[in-house]
Amino acid sequence: xxxxxxxxxxxxxxxxxxxxxxxxxxxxxxxxxxxxxxxxxxxxxxxxxxxxxxxxxxxxxxxxxxxxxxxxxxxxxxxxxxxxxxxxxxxxxxxxxxxxxxxxxxxxxxxxxxxxxxxxxxxxxxxxxxxxxxxxxxxxxxxxxxxxxxxxxxxxxxxxxxxxxxxxxxxxxxxxxxxxxxxxxxxxxxxxxxxxxxxxxxxxxxxxxxxxxxxxxxxxxxxxxxxxxxxxxxxxxxxxxxxxxxxxxxxxxxxxxxxxxxxxxxxxxxxxxxxxxxxxxxxxxxxxxxxxxxxxxxxxxxxxxxxxxxxxxxxxxxxxxxxxxxxxxxxxxxxxxxxxxxxxxxxxxxxxxxxx
Numbered sequence: 001x002x003x004x005x006x007x008x009x010x011x012x013x014x015x016x017x018x019x020x021x022x023x024x025x026x027x028x029x030x031x032x033x034x035x036x037x038x039x040x041x042x043x044x045x046x047x048x049x050x051x052x053x054x055x056x057x058x059x060x061x062x063x064x065x066x067x068x069x070x071x072x073x074x075x076x077x078x079x080x081x082x083x084x085x086x087x088x089x090x091x092x093x094x095x096x097x098x099x100x101x102x103x104x105x106x107x108x109x110x111x112x113x114x115x116x117x118x119x120x121x122x123x124x125x126x127x128x129x130x131x132x133x134x135x136x137x138x139x140x141x142x143x144x145x146x147x148x149x150x151x152x153x154x155x156x157x158x159x160x161x162x163x164x165x166x167x168x169x170x171x172x173x174x175x176x177x178x179x180x181x182x183x184x185x186x187x188x189x190x191x192x193x194x195x196x197x198x199x200x201x202x203x204x205x206x207x208x209x210x211x212x213x214x215x216x217x218x219x220x221x222x223x224x225x226x227x228x229x230x231x232x233x234x235x236x237x238x239x240x241x242x243x244x245x246x247x248x249x250x251x252x253x254x255x256x257x258x259x260x261x262x263x264x265x266x267x268x269x270x271x272x273x274x275x276x277x278x279x280x281x282x283x284x285x286x287x288x289x290x291x292x293x294x295x296x297x298x299x300x301x302x303x304x305x306x307x308x309x310x311x312x313x314x315x316x317x318x319x320x321x322x323x324x325x326x327x328x329x330x331x332x333x334x335x336x337x338x339x340x341x342x343x344x345x346x347x348x349x350x351x352x353x354x355x356x
Contacts, residue, residue: 025104026063026137033110036093037084039067040301042113042143046135052212053134054189054241060105063137064130066147068113068301082112113301116147117294121282123156125163125197128207143297150293152207154286158277160201160208164194165270172263182252186244191263192216192237198270199224212241228269231262 030041048062049055067084074080081089085108086097100106111119111127119127128151131144168191175187189212196215200208203220215221216237225233236259243251282290 022061022104022106023137026061026106029063029100029106029108030065030138032096033065033067033084033093033108036096037067037069037090038073038305039069039084040140040304041065041067041110041138042140042297042301043131043147044110044136044138045130045133046137047130047133047210048107049189049244051133051135051210052193054212054244056186056244056246058105060101060107063106063108064133065108065110065138066113066116066130067110068143068298070302070305071298072302074114082115084108084110084112113297114294117290120147120150120154121287121290123154123159123280125160125207127151128155129210132207133210140300143300146293146297150290154282154290155207156280157201157205158274158279161198161270161274161277164197164201165267165274168192168194168198168263169267172267176255176260176263179255183255185240185251185253185256188240188256188259189237189244192233192240195233195263195266195270196221196237198266202270202273229262229265231258233262 026044030044033039034041042065044063044065045051046062047064049059050061083089084093084097086094086101088094097108100108116127131148131151171187171190171194176183176191193212193215196212197208199221200206200215200218203224208215216234222234236256
């Protein structure tokens with residue numbers, strides 16, 4: 001159940017999903033990371049099987065988040081890492097995240113806002129999935145809608161198809177094709193989901209939903225499958241999902257050779273289809289407008305950090321969350337002037353080393 005609330009992260013309104021110990025623990029972890037790293041978490045959601053809709057009794061939690069730092073922290077000659085996880089970065093934070101995995105089956109990974117914008121510009125589908133996750137633990141009510149709008153505008157079908165082809169191929173080779181003896185049946189779902197996502201991209205030309213059920217139960221997707229093969233991919237998918245949700249994470253069994261053949265067929269089909277899709281390169285003008293959007297969000301983050309009450313700010317209002325691509329330079333300048341008069345964000349002035 002989704003509800004609006006104010007929680008550990010402070011007074012900035014956010015949406016959190018569900019209840020229970022783990023949700024509260026995740027909110028606590030996000031607040032701890034804000035303190036340790038001196039960041040503002042702008043968006044946090046569930047990824048993986050819990051968000052996809054086929055979690056088993058002992059599935060872990062895959063928490064993904066987007067964070068921002070004060071603009072001054074970008075001006076450094078030291079190595080600037082744009083990811084927070086359990087592998088590298090500040091030793092204490094990485095150790096803390098690794099311990100969460102051991103104690104709570106909690107996998108935590110976050111991207112800096114600048115990395116987020118770079119990936120958004122390239123049409124990254126992983127980011128698009130995060131932003132439409134059905135399980136949201138925290139979101140800045142001004143930045144998160146802004147990012148969703150941008151991710152839709154800069155979506156690229158061709159890049160998306162290749163993204164999911166690579167994901168399905170990698171999982172199939174690693175967990176099925178190159179395994180001797182019995183295989184972990186849940187891994188078939190990690191191959192089938194990107195296959196369905198490819199079909200969704202081809203027939204709908206929109207980012208695929210994160211929920212697996214919406215993918216394989218879509219009538220248009222089903223029609224496309226049946227027009228290429230008589231094999232009931234949907235029936236096999238439903239069986240595997242039921243098996244995973246009723247069993248444990250490590251359920252093994254014999255390889256499903258008829259399904260293997262279908263996977264190979266679809267991967268080969270997608271490679272041919274992808275070659276015919278149009279390529280959309282982001283123009284210099286569009287990149288400039290993304291830069292303007294990025295500066296607005298950095299100003300919002302910086303102001304929140306500078307406030308005595310770090311967690312509340314109104315630099316971005318819902319009415320500012322609009323399509324960025326159609327904006328003219330005059331409109332962008334006018335918007336900046338309006339913000340400057342209200343004193344709500346940093347606006348660059350001539351010959352001064354300030355930031356938006």
